Amino acid sequence: MIPWLILTAILVGPAGWVLGHRTARIRIIPIGAILTEDQTAIAAEEVDRFWQIVDGLDLDQPDDPRSST
Structure with missing residues (x-):
């Protein structure tokens, strides 16, 4: 009886x-x-x-804001 319990424990442990x-x-x-x-x-x-x-940049402004010609 005890060898079957040991064998069952050995097989159920890895399966779990x-x-x-x-x-x-x-x-x-x-x-x-x-x-x-x-x-x-x-x-x-x-x-x-x-x-x-790049699309979000405002590229239409002049480089120098003081030159408004």
């Missing part, structure tokens, strides 16, 4: 550990992106942000 870790909140989800795709996406976002900043 695996089940507990499979249902954990943190999961690694591979998205299939490679480094160059990540760098391209980051660069495109930076370029878009740059042009948003």
Whole structure:
């Protein structure tokens, strides 16, 4: 009787550990992106942000506000 309890404990312990870790909140989800795709996406976002900043500038004013000719 005791060897069956020991065997059951040995088998149930790892099964519970695996089940507990499979249902954990943190999961690694591979998205299939490679480094160059990540760098391209980051660069495109930076370029878009740059042009948003440039579009927000008021470039119609003269360089020297004292010269109003």
